[in-house]
Amino acid sequence: ILERYLHSLFDREQPIHTPLRPKYKTAHRTLSLDGNALLIIAALNYLRHVDDPTFCHTHWPALKRGLQWLELQSLEADGLLHQGAYTDWADSIKRHGIIHYTNVLYWRALCEFGRDAAIYGYPEDEAYFQAKAALVRDKINDHFWSEELGFYRTSDQFPHILSSSGNLLAIAWGLATPAQADAILDRMAAWGMAEPVPTQVTSEPYGPQFVALENRLAGIPHYHTEAAWLWLGAWHVVALARSGRSAEAGHLLERMATVIVRDGVVHEVYGRDGQPLATRWYSSEAPLTWSASLFVYACQIYREHADEKANPEAESAT
Template sequence: FPVKIHSTSIADRYLHSLFKREQPIHAPIKPKYITAHNTISLDGNALLVIAALNYAARSGDDEFVETHWSALKRAVIWLEDHALEDDGLLHQAAFADWADSIARSGRVLYTNVLYWKALHELALAAPLYSSADDESYFRDKARQLKASINAHFWRQDLGYYVTNEIFDNLSSSGNLLAIAWEMTTPDQAESILDCMDEFDMANPVPTQVVHRAYPNKFVALENRWGGIANYHTSAAWLWLGGWHIIALARMERFMEAELLLYRLSNVIVRDGAVHEVYAPDGFHLSSFWYTSEAPLTWSAGMVVYAHYVYQRHVQKLHNGATISEN
Protein backbone atom coordinates (compact mmCIF):
# COMPACT_ATOMS: atom_id res chain seq x y z
CA PHE A 1 0.00 0.00 0.00
CA PRO A 2 1.42 3.47 -0.80
CA VAL A 3 2.99 5.56 1.93
CA LYS A 4 0.87 8.39 0.54
CA ILE A 5 -0.86 9.58 -2.59
CA HIS A 6 -0.25 13.15 -3.62
CA SER A 7 -0.15 15.51 -6.57
CA THR A 8 2.79 17.74 -5.65
CA SER A 9 6.54 17.39 -5.15
CA ILE A 10 8.30 17.75 -1.80
CA ALA A 11 9.63 21.18 -2.77
CA ASP A 12 6.18 22.33 -3.90
CA ARG A 13 4.53 21.14 -0.67
CA TYR A 14 7.24 22.81 1.41
CA LEU A 15 6.77 26.17 -0.34
CA HIS A 16 3.00 26.02 0.09
CA SER A 17 3.49 25.30 3.80
CA LEU A 18 6.13 28.01 4.22
CA PHE A 19 3.94 30.69 2.66
CA LYS A 20 0.75 29.33 4.27
CA ARG A 21 -0.89 28.60 0.92
CA GLU A 22 -3.39 25.84 0.24
CA GLN A 23 -1.91 23.03 -1.81
CA PRO A 24 -3.42 22.53 -5.29
CA ILE A 25 -5.76 19.56 -5.79
CA HIS A 26 -6.25 19.68 -9.57
CA ALA A 27 -3.08 17.79 -10.57
CA PRO A 28 -3.20 13.99 -11.11
CA ILE A 29 -2.72 11.99 -7.91
CA LYS A 30 0.27 9.64 -7.82
CA PRO A 31 1.12 6.91 -5.31
CA LYS A 32 4.38 6.99 -3.37
CA TYR A 33 5.72 3.66 -2.10
CA ILE A 34 9.16 4.62 -0.81
CA THR A 35 9.65 6.93 2.17
CA ALA A 36 11.87 10.02 2.14
CA HIS A 37 14.52 7.88 3.85
CA ASN A 38 14.42 5.26 1.08
CA THR A 39 12.60 2.64 3.18
CA ILE A 40 9.28 0.85 2.83
CA SER A 41 6.51 1.40 5.36
CA LEU A 42 4.64 -1.56 6.85
CA ASP A 43 1.80 0.12 8.71
CA GLY A 44 -0.12 1.15 5.59
CA ASN A 45 -0.91 -2.45 4.62
CA ALA A 46 -2.36 -3.27 8.04
CA LEU A 47 -4.33 -0.02 8.13
CA LEU A 48 -5.82 -0.73 4.70
CA VAL A 49 -7.09 -4.14 5.83
CA ILE A 50 -8.54 -2.71 9.06
CA ALA A 51 -10.21 0.18 7.23
CA ALA A 52 -11.70 -2.00 4.48
CA LEU A 53 -13.23 -4.49 6.92
CA ASN A 54 -14.51 -1.70 9.17
CA TYR A 55 -16.12 -0.05 6.14
CA ALA A 56 -17.88 -3.29 5.21
CA ALA A 57 -19.08 -3.93 8.76
CA ARG A 58 -20.50 -0.40 9.09
CA SER A 59 -21.98 -0.08 5.60
CA GLY A 60 -23.16 -3.61 4.90
CA ASP A 61 -21.27 -3.55 1.58
CA ASP A 62 -20.45 -7.26 1.55
CA GLU A 63 -19.81 -7.23 -2.18
CA PHE A 64 -16.82 -4.93 -1.66
CA VAL A 65 -15.09 -7.41 0.65
CA GLU A 66 -16.05 -10.41 -1.47
CA THR A 67 -14.48 -8.70 -4.47
CA HIS A 68 -11.29 -7.73 -2.64
CA TRP A 69 -10.91 -10.59 -0.13
CA SER A 70 -7.92 -12.12 -1.91
CA ALA A 71 -6.22 -8.70 -2.10
CA LEU A 72 -6.78 -8.13 1.63
CA LYS A 73 -5.22 -11.53 2.34
CA ARG A 74 -2.25 -10.69 0.11
CA ALA A 75 -1.74 -7.43 2.01
CA VAL A 76 -1.27 -9.40 5.24
CA ILE A 77 0.77 -12.17 3.61
CA TRP A 78 3.16 -9.46 2.35
CA LEU A 79 3.52 -8.29 5.94
CA GLU A 80 4.35 -11.85 7.04
CA ASP A 81 7.56 -11.66 4.99
CA HIS A 82 8.77 -9.10 7.55
CA ALA A 83 8.22 -11.43 10.51
CA LEU A 84 11.84 -12.55 10.68
CA GLU A 85 11.75 -14.74 13.79
CA ASP A 86 9.60 -17.44 15.32
CA ASP A 87 7.73 -14.97 17.54
CA GLY A 88 5.88 -13.68 14.44
CA LEU A 89 6.60 -10.01 15.21
CA LEU A 90 7.25 -7.68 12.29
CA HIS A 91 10.68 -6.12 11.86
CA GLN A 92 10.92 -2.72 10.20
CA ALA A 93 13.61 -0.34 9.02
CA ALA A 94 14.28 3.08 10.56
CA PHE A 95 11.94 5.96 9.66
CA ALA A 96 9.40 3.42 8.42
CA ASP A 97 6.10 4.01 10.24
CA TRP A 98 3.86 7.01 10.97
CA ALA A 99 6.60 8.55 13.18
CA ASP A 100 8.85 8.73 10.16
CA SER A 101 11.26 11.30 11.59
CA ILE A 102 12.46 8.75 14.18
CA ALA A 103 15.02 6.02 13.52
CA ARG A 104 13.20 3.33 15.47
CA SER A 105 13.76 -0.04 13.85
CA GLY A 106 13.37 -3.76 14.47
CA ARG A 107 10.27 -4.85 16.35
CA VAL A 108 8.16 -1.72 16.98
CA LEU A 109 5.03 -1.77 19.14
CA TYR A 110 2.80 0.42 16.98
CA THR A 111 3.36 -1.56 13.78
CA ASN A 112 2.79 -4.89 15.50
CA VAL A 113 -0.43 -3.75 17.19
CA LEU A 114 -1.75 -2.78 13.75
CA TYR A 115 -0.66 -6.16 12.38
CA TRP A 116 -2.48 -7.95 15.22
CA LYS A 117 -5.65 -5.95 14.58
CA ALA A 118 -5.55 -6.76 10.85
CA LEU A 119 -5.19 -10.48 11.60
CA HIS A 120 -7.92 -10.33 14.23
CA GLU A 121 -10.37 -8.62 11.86
CA LEU A 122 -9.62 -11.05 9.04
CA ALA A 123 -10.36 -13.95 11.41
CA LEU A 124 -13.71 -12.39 12.35
CA ALA A 125 -14.60 -11.69 8.72
CA ALA A 126 -13.54 -15.06 7.28
CA PRO A 127 -16.79 -16.92 8.12
CA LEU A 128 -18.72 -14.29 6.17
CA TYR A 129 -16.48 -13.98 3.13
CA SER A 130 -14.22 -17.01 2.93
CA SER A 131 -13.61 -20.39 4.52
CA ALA A 132 -13.10 -22.11 7.85
CA ASP A 133 -9.45 -22.59 6.88
CA ASP A 134 -8.94 -18.83 6.59
CA GLU A 135 -10.72 -18.25 9.90
CA SER A 136 -8.53 -20.79 11.70
CA TYR A 137 -5.34 -19.52 10.08
CA PHE A 138 -5.86 -15.85 10.93
CA ARG A 139 -7.25 -16.60 14.40
CA ASP A 140 -4.17 -18.66 15.30
CA LYS A 141 -1.81 -16.04 13.87
CA ALA A 142 -3.56 -13.28 15.85
CA ARG A 143 -3.42 -15.34 19.06
CA GLN A 144 0.30 -16.03 18.63
CA LEU A 145 1.04 -12.42 17.80
CA LYS A 146 -0.85 -11.10 20.83
CA ALA A 147 1.17 -13.40 23.08
CA SER A 148 4.41 -12.26 21.43
CA ILE A 149 3.49 -8.57 21.81
CA ASN A 150 2.86 -9.08 25.50
CA ALA A 151 6.06 -11.09 25.96
CA HIS A 152 8.25 -8.66 24.04
CA PHE A 153 6.81 -5.21 24.78
CA TRP A 154 4.93 -5.32 28.08
CA ARG A 155 6.95 -4.10 31.06
CA GLN A 156 5.22 -4.83 34.32
CA ASP A 157 7.76 -2.74 36.23
CA LEU A 158 6.96 0.31 34.07
CA GLY A 159 3.25 -0.32 33.64
CA TYR A 160 3.06 0.05 29.86
CA TYR A 161 4.22 -1.34 26.51
CA VAL A 162 7.66 -0.05 25.54
CA THR A 163 8.33 1.24 22.02
CA ASN A 164 10.97 -1.32 20.98
CA GLU A 165 14.14 -3.06 22.15
CA ILE A 166 16.11 0.19 22.36
CA PHE A 167 13.53 2.68 23.59
CA ASP A 168 11.63 2.00 26.81
CA ASN A 169 9.52 5.15 26.55
CA LEU A 170 5.72 5.11 26.43
CA SER A 171 4.58 5.81 22.87
CA SER A 172 0.93 6.84 22.71
CA SER A 173 0.03 5.27 19.39
CA GLY A 174 0.67 1.60 20.16
CA ASN A 175 -0.49 1.75 23.77
CA LEU A 176 -3.75 3.59 23.05
CA LEU A 177 -4.68 1.41 20.09
CA ALA A 178 -4.04 -1.71 22.18
CA ILE A 179 -6.55 -0.41 24.76
CA ALA A 180 -9.14 0.83 22.26
CA TRP A 181 -9.06 -2.46 20.33
CA GLU A 182 -9.24 -4.56 23.50
CA MET A 183 -5.87 -6.24 23.04
CA THR A 184 -4.97 -5.41 26.65
CA THR A 185 -6.31 -6.85 29.86
CA PRO A 186 -8.32 -4.39 32.00
CA ASP A 187 -5.39 -4.17 34.44
CA GLN A 188 -2.98 -3.34 31.63
CA ALA A 189 -5.34 -0.71 30.23
CA GLU A 190 -5.76 0.99 33.61
CA SER A 191 -2.01 0.94 34.19
CA ILE A 192 -1.24 2.53 30.81
CA LEU A 193 -3.82 5.26 31.29
CA ASP A 194 -2.56 5.93 34.81
CA CYS A 195 0.98 6.30 33.47
CA MET A 196 -0.13 8.68 30.74
CA ASP A 197 -1.93 10.77 33.33
CA GLU A 198 1.14 10.75 35.59
CA PHE A 199 3.33 11.81 32.65
CA ASP A 200 0.82 14.59 31.78
CA MET A 201 0.77 13.51 28.14
CA ALA A 202 -2.58 15.16 27.32
CA ASN A 203 -1.78 18.64 28.62
CA PRO A 204 -2.21 21.26 27.24
CA VAL A 205 -3.22 19.52 23.98
CA PRO A 206 -4.13 15.81 23.72
CA THR A 207 -1.97 13.84 23.09
CA GLN A 208 1.81 13.86 23.17
CA VAL A 209 3.59 11.27 20.98
CA VAL A 210 5.96 9.86 23.63
CA HIS A 211 6.42 10.61 27.31
CA ARG A 212 10.19 10.94 26.98
CA ALA A 213 11.98 12.18 23.86
CA TYR A 214 14.20 9.94 21.78
CA PRO A 215 17.92 10.76 21.92
CA ASN A 216 18.74 13.46 19.38
CA LYS A 217 20.86 11.17 17.20
CA PHE A 218 17.76 9.11 16.39
CA VAL A 219 15.83 12.16 15.10
CA ALA A 220 16.04 12.85 11.36
CA LEU A 221 18.56 15.52 10.40
CA GLU A 222 16.01 17.50 8.41
CA ASN A 223 13.81 17.81 11.50
CA ARG A 224 16.70 18.97 13.66
CA TRP A 225 17.88 21.47 11.03
CA GLY A 226 14.30 22.65 10.51
CA GLY A 227 13.81 23.43 14.18
CA ILE A 228 11.17 20.73 14.74
CA ALA A 229 13.11 17.92 16.41
CA ASN A 230 10.10 17.44 18.69
CA TYR A 231 7.71 16.71 15.78
CA HIS A 232 7.32 13.06 16.84
CA THR A 233 8.33 13.42 20.50
CA SER A 234 6.93 16.14 22.79
CA ALA A 235 4.57 17.54 20.15
CA ALA A 236 0.87 16.63 20.34
CA TRP A 237 -1.38 15.29 17.59
CA LEU A 238 -5.17 15.44 17.83
CA TRP A 239 -5.61 12.02 16.21
CA LEU A 240 -3.71 10.58 19.18
CA GLY A 241 -5.95 12.65 21.44
CA GLY A 242 -8.94 11.02 19.76
CA TRP A 243 -7.67 7.52 20.52
CA HIS A 244 -6.84 8.65 24.06
CA ILE A 245 -10.49 9.67 24.55
CA ILE A 246 -11.71 6.36 23.10
CA ALA A 247 -9.39 4.39 25.40
CA LEU A 248 -10.61 6.35 28.44
CA ALA A 249 -14.25 5.89 27.45
CA ARG A 250 -13.77 2.17 26.96
CA MET A 251 -12.46 1.96 30.53
CA GLU A 252 -15.40 4.13 31.71
CA ARG A 253 -13.09 6.93 32.85
CA PHE A 254 -15.59 9.47 31.61
CA MET A 255 -14.47 12.55 33.55
CA GLU A 256 -10.98 12.24 32.07
CA ALA A 257 -12.43 11.66 28.60
CA GLU A 258 -14.61 14.78 28.96
CA LEU A 259 -11.58 16.85 29.99
CA LEU A 260 -9.68 15.77 26.89
CA LEU A 261 -12.71 16.49 24.69
CA TYR A 262 -12.87 19.95 26.22
CA ARG A 263 -9.19 20.60 25.52
CA LEU A 264 -9.52 19.38 21.93
CA SER A 265 -12.58 21.53 21.33
CA ASN A 266 -10.97 24.62 22.83
CA VAL A 267 -7.93 24.33 20.58
CA ILE A 268 -10.03 23.82 17.44
CA VAL A 269 -12.37 26.73 18.24
CA ARG A 270 -9.44 28.99 19.13
CA ASP A 271 -7.63 28.31 15.83
CA GLY A 272 -10.66 27.89 13.62
CA ALA A 273 -9.04 24.76 12.19
CA VAL A 274 -7.59 21.37 13.07
CA HIS A 275 -3.82 21.65 12.82
CA GLU A 276 -1.43 18.88 11.95
CA VAL A 277 0.67 19.07 15.13
CA TYR A 278 0.94 21.20 18.28
CA ALA A 279 3.97 22.38 20.26
CA PRO A 280 4.24 21.88 24.05
CA ASP A 281 2.98 25.46 24.54
CA GLY A 282 -0.41 24.43 23.12
CA PHE A 283 -0.13 26.31 19.80
CA HIS A 284 0.51 24.77 16.39
CA LEU A 285 4.10 23.75 15.80
CA SER A 286 6.05 26.30 13.79
CA SER A 287 9.63 27.34 13.07
CA PHE A 288 11.38 29.55 10.53
CA TRP A 289 11.42 26.65 8.06
CA TYR A 290 8.23 24.84 8.89
CA THR A 291 4.60 25.53 9.77
CA SER A 292 2.07 22.90 10.80
CA GLU A 293 -0.39 22.12 8.01
CA ALA A 294 -4.07 22.97 8.44
CA PRO A 295 -6.69 21.72 8.09
CA LEU A 296 -5.72 18.08 8.65
CA THR A 297 -8.49 15.62 7.76
CA TRP A 298 -6.78 12.75 9.58
CA SER A 299 -7.07 14.42 12.97
CA ALA A 300 -10.41 16.11 12.25
CA GLY A 301 -11.98 12.75 11.46
CA MET A 302 -10.57 11.20 14.61
CA VAL A 303 -11.93 14.02 16.78
CA VAL A 304 -15.42 13.45 15.38
CA TYR A 305 -15.10 9.68 15.81
CA ALA A 306 -13.81 10.04 19.39
CA HIS A 307 -16.80 12.19 20.31
CA TYR A 308 -19.16 9.64 18.73
CA VAL A 309 -17.57 6.71 20.60
CA TYR A 310 -17.60 8.65 23.88
CA GLN A 311 -21.30 9.45 23.50
CA ARG A 312 -22.05 5.82 22.64
CA HIS A 313 -20.29 4.56 25.76
CA VAL A 314 -22.11 7.09 27.96
CA GLN A 315 -25.48 6.16 26.44
CA LYS A 316 -24.84 2.46 26.91
CA LEU A 317 -23.83 3.09 30.51
CA HIS A 318 -27.09 4.96 31.09
CA ASN A 319 -28.94 2.00 29.61
CA GLY A 320 -27.15 -0.38 31.97
CA ALA A 321 -25.15 -2.18 29.28
CA THR A 322 -21.53 -2.43 28.19
CA ILE A 323 -20.16 -2.31 24.65
CA SER A 324 -17.12 -3.52 22.78
CA GLU A 325 -15.15 -1.57 20.20
CA ASN A 326 -14.67 -4.85 18.32
Protein backbone atom coordinates in the same frame (compact mmCIF):
# COMPACT_ATOMS: atom_id res chain seq x y z
CA ILE B 1 9.63 15.69 1.69
CA LEU B 2 10.32 18.68 -0.59
CA GLU B 3 6.70 18.91 -1.78
CA ARG B 4 5.33 18.91 1.77
CA TYR B 5 7.99 21.37 2.91
CA LEU B 6 7.15 23.89 0.18
CA HIS B 7 3.43 23.76 0.99
CA SER B 8 4.25 24.28 4.65
CA LEU B 9 6.74 27.09 4.06
CA PHE B 10 4.35 29.11 1.91
CA ASP B 11 1.33 28.36 4.12
CA ARG B 12 -0.55 26.57 1.34
CA GLU B 13 -2.89 23.63 1.60
CA GLN B 14 -1.87 20.56 -0.33
CA PRO B 15 -4.19 20.09 -3.34
CA ILE B 16 -7.17 17.76 -2.96
CA HIS B 17 -8.83 18.25 -6.35
CA THR B 18 -6.72 15.69 -8.19
CA PRO B 19 -6.97 11.90 -7.78
CA LEU B 20 -4.87 10.45 -4.99
CA ARG B 21 -1.70 8.78 -6.17
CA PRO B 22 -0.51 5.71 -4.30
CA LYS B 23 2.96 5.97 -2.82
CA TYR B 24 4.72 2.74 -2.08
CA LYS B 25 7.73 4.21 -0.32
CA THR B 26 8.09 6.79 2.42
CA ALA B 27 9.87 10.11 2.03
CA HIS B 28 12.99 8.33 3.28
CA ARG B 29 12.64 5.72 0.50
CA THR B 30 11.65 2.98 2.93
CA LEU B 31 8.69 0.58 2.86
CA SER B 32 5.87 1.40 5.25
CA LEU B 33 4.60 -1.50 7.35
CA ASP B 34 2.01 0.39 9.37
CA GLY B 35 0.38 1.87 6.26
CA ASN B 36 -0.24 -1.60 4.87
CA ALA B 37 -1.84 -2.80 8.09
CA LEU B 38 -3.98 0.34 8.32
CA LEU B 39 -5.23 -0.14 4.76
CA ILE B 40 -6.46 -3.65 5.61
CA ILE B 41 -8.11 -2.44 8.82
CA ALA B 42 -9.79 0.47 7.00
CA ALA B 43 -11.07 -1.69 4.13
CA LEU B 44 -12.63 -4.23 6.49
CA ASN B 45 -14.15 -1.43 8.56
CA TYR B 46 -15.71 -0.06 5.37
CA LEU B 47 -17.20 -3.46 4.55
CA ARG B 48 -18.83 -3.73 7.97
CA HIS B 49 -20.66 -0.45 7.45
CA VAL B 50 -21.89 -0.83 3.86
CA ASP B 51 -23.53 -3.51 1.75
CA ASP B 52 -20.93 -3.80 -1.00
CA PRO B 53 -20.26 -7.46 -1.89
CA THR B 54 -18.61 -6.45 -5.16
CA PHE B 55 -15.95 -4.48 -3.28
CA CYS B 56 -15.32 -7.44 -1.03
CA HIS B 57 -14.92 -10.06 -3.74
CA THR B 58 -12.89 -7.69 -5.90
CA HIS B 59 -10.41 -6.69 -3.22
CA TRP B 60 -10.29 -9.61 -0.76
CA PRO B 61 -7.45 -11.40 -2.61
CA ALA B 62 -5.40 -8.18 -2.67
CA LEU B 63 -6.04 -7.54 1.02
CA LYS B 64 -4.94 -11.08 1.78
CA ARG B 65 -1.75 -10.59 -0.23
CA GLY B 66 -1.10 -7.41 1.73
CA LEU B 67 -1.43 -9.31 4.99
CA GLN B 68 0.80 -12.09 3.68
CA TRP B 69 3.39 -9.48 2.71
CA LEU B 70 3.34 -8.22 6.28
CA GLU B 71 3.88 -11.79 7.50
CA LEU B 72 7.09 -11.86 5.48
CA GLN B 73 8.45 -9.03 7.64
CA SER B 74 8.46 -11.41 10.59
CA LEU B 75 12.03 -12.62 10.84
CA GLU B 76 11.80 -14.83 13.93
CA ALA B 77 9.60 -17.60 15.30
CA ASP B 78 7.70 -15.20 17.57
CA GLY B 79 5.85 -13.84 14.54
CA LEU B 80 6.52 -10.17 15.36
CA LEU B 81 7.30 -7.76 12.55
CA HIS B 82 10.72 -6.21 12.05
CA GLN B 83 11.08 -2.82 10.39
CA GLY B 84 13.79 -0.50 9.20
CA ALA B 85 14.39 3.10 10.25
CA TYR B 86 11.85 5.79 9.29
CA THR B 87 9.23 3.22 8.29
CA ASP B 88 6.14 4.06 10.35
CA TRP B 89 4.02 7.14 11.02
CA ALA B 90 6.81 8.65 13.17
CA ASP B 91 8.93 8.83 10.06
CA SER B 92 11.35 11.41 11.40
CA ILE B 93 12.64 8.93 13.97
CA LYS B 94 15.36 6.39 13.28
CA ARG B 95 13.81 3.54 15.21
CA HIS B 96 14.14 0.04 13.84
CA GLY B 97 13.67 -3.58 14.77
CA ILE B 98 10.53 -4.83 16.52
CA ILE B 99 8.34 -1.77 17.22
CA HIS B 100 5.31 -2.00 19.50
CA TYR B 101 3.01 0.34 17.52
CA THR B 102 3.54 -1.46 14.22
CA ASN B 103 2.89 -4.86 15.77
CA VAL B 104 -0.33 -3.67 17.43
CA LEU B 105 -1.59 -2.66 13.98
CA TYR B 106 -0.48 -6.01 12.57
CA TRP B 107 -2.34 -7.85 15.33
CA ARG B 108 -5.47 -5.81 14.65
CA ALA B 109 -5.32 -6.53 10.92
CA LEU B 110 -4.97 -10.27 11.63
CA CYS B 111 -7.94 -10.14 14.03
CA GLU B 112 -10.15 -8.29 11.57
CA PHE B 113 -9.23 -10.56 8.68
CA GLY B 114 -9.78 -13.73 10.69
CA ARG B 115 -13.09 -12.49 12.09
CA ASP B 116 -14.54 -11.45 8.73
CA ALA B 117 -13.22 -14.24 6.51
CA ALA B 118 -16.12 -16.66 6.97
CA ILE B 119 -18.69 -13.84 6.82
CA TYR B 120 -17.57 -12.91 3.32
CA GLY B 121 -17.23 -16.46 2.05
CA TYR B 122 -13.61 -17.32 2.81
CA PRO B 123 -13.83 -19.88 5.65
CA GLU B 124 -10.41 -21.31 4.78
CA ASP B 125 -8.83 -18.05 5.97
CA GLU B 126 -10.74 -17.85 9.26
CA ALA B 127 -8.91 -20.43 11.38
CA TYR B 128 -5.44 -19.54 10.11
CA PHE B 129 -5.63 -15.80 10.72
CA GLN B 130 -7.45 -16.14 14.04
CA ALA B 131 -4.71 -18.46 15.29
CA LYS B 132 -2.03 -16.10 13.99
CA ALA B 133 -3.70 -13.15 15.74
CA ALA B 134 -3.75 -15.05 19.05
CA LEU B 135 -0.05 -15.89 18.68
CA VAL B 136 0.93 -12.30 17.87
CA ARG B 137 -1.12 -10.97 20.78
CA ASP B 138 0.68 -13.25 23.23
CA LYS B 139 4.07 -12.36 21.79
CA ILE B 140 3.34 -8.62 21.95
CA ASN B 141 2.60 -8.95 25.65
CA ASP B 142 5.64 -11.15 26.22
CA HIS B 143 8.00 -8.86 24.32
CA PHE B 144 6.80 -5.34 25.12
CA TRP B 145 4.87 -5.28 28.39
CA SER B 146 6.82 -4.11 31.44
CA GLU B 147 5.11 -4.75 34.75
CA GLU B 148 7.71 -2.58 36.46
CA LEU B 149 7.19 0.40 34.14
CA GLY B 150 3.45 -0.08 33.74
CA PHE B 151 3.30 0.31 29.96
CA TYR B 152 4.26 -1.27 26.65
CA ARG B 153 7.85 -0.40 25.78
CA THR B 154 8.41 1.24 22.41
CA SER B 155 11.11 -1.26 21.43
CA ASP B 156 14.31 -2.89 22.63
CA GLN B 157 16.08 0.18 21.25
CA PHE B 158 13.94 2.53 23.40
CA PRO B 159 12.92 0.42 26.42
CA HIS B 160 12.01 3.31 28.73
CA ILE B 161 9.89 5.36 26.32
CA LEU B 162 6.09 5.17 26.34
CA SER B 163 4.80 5.80 22.81
CA SER B 164 1.19 6.92 23.04
CA SER B 165 0.20 5.52 19.63
CA GLY B 166 0.82 1.84 20.34
CA ASN B 167 -0.25 1.99 23.98
CA LEU B 168 -3.53 3.81 23.31
CA LEU B 169 -4.44 1.53 20.40
CA ALA B 170 -3.69 -1.52 22.55
CA ILE B 171 -6.23 -0.22 25.07
CA ALA B 172 -8.84 0.95 22.56
CA TRP B 173 -8.77 -2.34 20.64
CA GLY B 174 -8.72 -4.61 23.67
CA LEU B 175 -5.21 -6.02 23.40
CA ALA B 176 -4.35 -4.67 26.85
CA THR B 177 -6.08 -6.12 29.91
CA PRO B 178 -8.12 -3.74 32.12
CA ALA B 179 -5.27 -3.69 34.64
CA GLN B 180 -2.73 -2.90 31.92
CA ALA B 181 -5.01 -0.20 30.52
CA ASP B 182 -5.33 1.53 33.88
CA ALA B 183 -1.58 1.37 34.45
CA ILE B 184 -0.87 2.96 31.06
CA LEU B 185 -3.48 5.69 31.46
CA ASP B 186 -2.24 6.45 34.97
CA ARG B 187 1.35 6.82 33.70
CA MET B 188 0.25 9.12 30.90
CA ALA B 189 -1.73 11.27 33.32
CA ALA B 190 1.16 11.45 35.80
CA TRP B 191 3.54 12.55 33.05
CA GLY B 192 1.12 15.15 31.65
CA MET B 193 1.09 13.63 28.18
CA ALA B 194 -2.25 15.30 27.39
CA GLU B 195 -0.81 18.75 28.18
CA PRO B 196 -1.12 21.37 26.84
CA VAL B 197 -2.98 19.75 23.93
CA PRO B 198 -4.02 16.08 23.82
CA THR B 199 -1.84 14.12 23.19
CA GLN B 200 1.97 14.07 23.09
CA VAL B 201 3.69 11.39 21.04
CA THR B 202 6.12 10.03 23.64
CA SER B 203 6.82 10.25 27.34
CA GLU B 204 10.33 11.60 26.71
CA PRO B 205 12.42 12.68 23.71
CA TYR B 206 14.50 10.38 21.56
CA GLY B 207 18.15 11.36 21.44
CA PRO B 208 19.08 13.87 18.70
CA GLN B 209 21.04 11.17 16.92
CA PHE B 210 17.75 9.39 16.21
CA VAL B 211 15.96 12.43 14.72
CA ALA B 212 16.05 13.04 10.96
CA LEU B 213 18.37 15.82 9.82
CA GLU B 214 15.62 17.76 8.04
CA ASN B 215 13.60 17.99 11.26
CA ARG B 216 16.58 19.29 13.21
CA LEU B 217 17.35 21.86 10.51
CA ALA B 218 13.72 23.01 10.48
CA GLY B 219 13.76 23.51 14.25
CA ILE B 220 11.25 20.76 14.96
CA PRO B 221 13.24 17.89 16.49
CA HIS B 222 10.29 17.31 18.83
CA TYR B 223 7.81 16.80 15.95
CA HIS B 224 7.37 13.11 16.83
CA THR B 225 8.07 13.34 20.58
CA GLU B 226 6.88 16.26 22.75
CA ALA B 227 4.63 17.73 20.07
CA ALA B 228 0.92 16.90 20.31
CA TRP B 229 -1.39 15.45 17.67
CA LEU B 230 -5.17 15.51 17.96
CA TRP B 231 -5.50 12.07 16.37
CA LEU B 232 -3.57 10.73 19.34
CA GLY B 233 -5.81 12.77 21.61
CA ALA B 234 -8.80 11.12 19.96
CA TRP B 235 -7.47 7.62 20.68
CA HIS B 236 -6.71 8.82 24.21
CA VAL B 237 -10.40 9.68 24.61
CA VAL B 238 -11.47 6.31 23.17
CA ALA B 239 -9.06 4.44 25.46
CA LEU B 240 -10.36 6.29 28.52
CA ALA B 241 -14.01 5.80 27.58
CA ARG B 242 -13.58 2.08 26.94
CA SER B 243 -11.74 1.77 30.26
CA GLY B 244 -14.70 3.20 32.16
CA ARG B 245 -12.99 6.55 32.78
CA SER B 246 -15.70 8.68 31.19
CA ALA B 247 -15.04 11.84 33.21
CA GLU B 248 -11.41 11.94 32.07
CA ALA B 249 -12.45 11.18 28.49
CA GLY B 250 -14.98 14.01 28.50
CA HIS B 251 -12.42 16.45 29.90
CA LEU B 252 -9.94 15.64 27.12
CA LEU B 253 -12.65 15.90 24.49
CA GLU B 254 -13.68 19.35 25.72
CA ARG B 255 -10.08 20.54 25.63
CA MET B 256 -9.63 19.27 22.09
CA ALA B 257 -12.84 20.99 21.01
CA THR B 258 -11.65 24.24 22.57
CA VAL B 259 -8.43 24.12 20.54
CA ILE B 260 -10.32 23.41 17.30
CA VAL B 261 -12.79 26.25 17.90
CA ARG B 262 -9.96 28.60 18.84
CA ASP B 263 -8.12 27.98 15.57
CA GLY B 264 -11.17 27.44 13.37
CA VAL B 265 -9.48 24.38 11.88
CA VAL B 266 -7.84 21.10 12.89
CA HIS B 267 -4.09 21.51 12.67
CA GLU B 268 -1.57 18.81 11.98
CA VAL B 269 0.53 19.21 15.12
CA TYR B 270 0.82 21.46 18.17
CA GLY B 271 3.91 22.71 19.99
CA ARG B 272 4.86 22.85 23.65
CA ASP B 273 3.00 26.17 23.99
CA GLY B 274 -0.30 24.65 22.85
CA GLN B 275 -0.26 26.59 19.57
CA PRO B 276 0.05 25.09 16.06
CA LEU B 277 3.69 24.13 15.63
CA ALA B 278 5.59 26.75 13.65
CA THR B 279 9.17 27.86 13.09
CA ARG B 280 10.87 30.02 10.50
CA TRP B 281 11.15 27.00 8.21
CA TYR B 282 8.05 25.05 9.08
CA SER B 283 4.36 25.57 9.86
CA SER B 284 1.77 22.98 10.80
CA GLU B 285 -0.44 21.79 7.95
CA ALA B 286 -4.15 22.58 8.11
CA PRO B 287 -6.72 21.22 7.79
CA LEU B 288 -5.69 17.68 8.67
CA THR B 289 -8.44 15.16 7.88
CA TRP B 290 -6.62 12.43 9.81
CA SER B 291 -7.12 14.20 13.12
CA ALA B 292 -10.47 15.76 12.20
CA SER B 293 -12.06 12.42 11.38
CA LEU B 294 -10.72 10.78 14.51
CA PHE B 295 -12.04 13.64 16.64
CA VAL B 296 -15.52 12.90 15.26
CA TYR B 297 -14.98 9.20 15.99
CA ALA B 298 -13.89 9.97 19.55
CA CYS B 299 -17.04 12.05 20.06
CA GLN B 300 -19.14 9.10 18.89
CA ILE B 301 -17.42 6.58 21.16
CA TYR B 302 -17.60 8.92 24.15
CA ARG B 303 -21.31 9.51 23.60
CA GLU B 304 -22.00 5.78 23.28
CA HIS B 305 -20.25 5.03 26.56
CA ALA B 306 -21.85 8.00 28.30
CA ASP B 307 -25.29 6.76 27.17
CA GLU B 308 -24.52 3.25 28.44
CA LYS B 309 -23.45 4.63 31.81
CA ALA B 310 -26.62 6.71 32.06
CA ASN B 311 -28.86 3.80 31.01
CA PRO B 312 -27.38 0.58 32.45
CA GLU B 313 -30.67 -1.29 32.01
CA ALA B 314 -30.65 -0.56 28.29
CA GLU B 315 -27.03 -1.74 28.12
CA SER B 316 -27.84 -5.05 29.83
CA ALA B 317 -30.85 -5.55 27.57
CA THR B 318 -28.62 -5.41 24.51
